[in-house]
Amino acid sequence: MFLICSSRPMSTIALGRSLQADTAADIPPDLRIPPRPRARHARAAPAVREPAWREAMRWSLLGLTASLAAGEVALALFGP
Numbered sequence: 001m002f003l004i005c006s007s008r009p010m011s012t013i014a015l016g017r018s019l020q021a022d023t024a025a026d027i028p029p030d031l032r033i034p035p036r037p038r039a040r041h042a043r044a045a046p047a048v049r050e051p052a053w054r055e056a057m058r059w060s061l062l063g064l065t066a067s068l069a070a071g072e073v074a075l076a077l078f079g080p
Helices: 012-019 053-080
Strands: 003-007 008-011
Touching: none
Parallel strands: none
Antiparallel strands: 003 008
C-alpha cells in the first residue's frame, strides 16, 4: 500500500508503525467507527391492503396529470 505524501508515493513500511495503532485502545474515542446498529424493533403488523377504488383513483389521477402535462407541452411547442 502506498500513501501520497506531497508529490511522491511513499510506502507505509518506510513510515514505520507510527500510522498504525497497536490496539484499539490507541485510537482516540472520537475517531473510532461506531458498531453497526442492530435492529431491535418488533415486527410490525402487515399493512392493510387498500381498497380497489383507491388504487383506481390513484392511477386515474396519475393518467390525468400525465395527459395535462402532455397537453401543456404540445401547446408550448405548436400552439399560438
